[in-house]
Amino acid sequence: MNEALRIVVVAPDLAVTDPDDEHALLQAERSRALRIGLLENNFNLVATLPADVFLSERLAQLQPDLIIVDAESEARDALEHVVMATRNERRPIVMFTNDEDTSHVKAAVAAGVSAYIVAGLAPQRIRPILDVAMARFQHEQALRAELADAKTELKDRKTIDRAKGLLMERQGLTEQAAYEKLRKTAMDKGLKLVDVAQRMLDVADLLG
Structure with a gap:
């Protein structure tokens, strides 16, 4: 099942222009660990995209089964782009972040986020997190169809x-x-x- 699951990661550029910027280095390392974890768990990572105005068109072309938002300080902006890009064709959204400000978690879930994960990107956690997110999304879609x-x-x-x-x-x-x-x-x-x-x-x- 995982091999057929097409995943797109929405994340900032991994390139760090300032070698002394510890925050940027940590975020880049975390993003890299996420992508490695996806590959190690045999998921099909089809693309990594920036959260910009072209996201909707790119998602329409790629037709992913699941979207991962990998963000930190700009988490709200990234999520807003993803939600807007998927408003006409819903897809499961999983958000990984180290941002400890959880004040917008409720709004994120209401907007369609299937899983909101703060910190903790151990490779062995990725598969169960995505499996649960997919199951929750499918359950919610079934309820919407029934309604x-x-x-x-x-x-x-x-x-x-x-x-x-x-x-x-x-x-x-x-x-x-x-x-x-x-x-x-x-x-x-x-x-x-x-x-x-x-x-x-x-x-x-x-x-x-």
């Missing part, structure tokens, strides 16, 4: 009920007779019941 189906079913039922009410009012039919008429029309025309109901309502609105 969307329920909303659609409720909307369809209301449309059919309105059409039945119209037939009952204008043709003096019982509720059961109105339903049977709608169903027969749908079967004869090879259409869904809700589509027949909606067409009838549209015609009624047009004719007044």
Whole structure:
């Protein structure tokens, strides 16, 4: 399973221009350790991208299965870019950071982050973290699909009920007779019941 999982890491450039900048050196080393850990765990690391305005286009081209945000002091900005880039096509997002300011963790999870990991990049931790993130994302997607189906079913039922009410009012039919008429029309025309109901309502609105 891991070999087929296409991963994109969103992270700052590893190049450190100032050799005396200990913070930048530590962050670069941590980012390097993350990428090595992914490879050691047989994950398919397809690209490392900067968090910039072109991120959305690059993700659309690469079509990764999972996105890892590797950030520290600029964690909020990086996450914002990733969330914007995936708003139309959701993907599991895992965030690794050493930023101990956890005040925005709740907002990150609400924005779609499946796992928020502060410090601790031991290679043996990477696989279970990503496995759990994928499982959580799939569970949430299933719940969203169920909710969307329920909303659609409720909307369809209301449309059919309105059409039945119209037939009952204008043709003096019982509720059961109105339903049977709608169903027969749908079967004869090879259409869904809700589509027949909606067409009838549209015609009624047009004719007044």
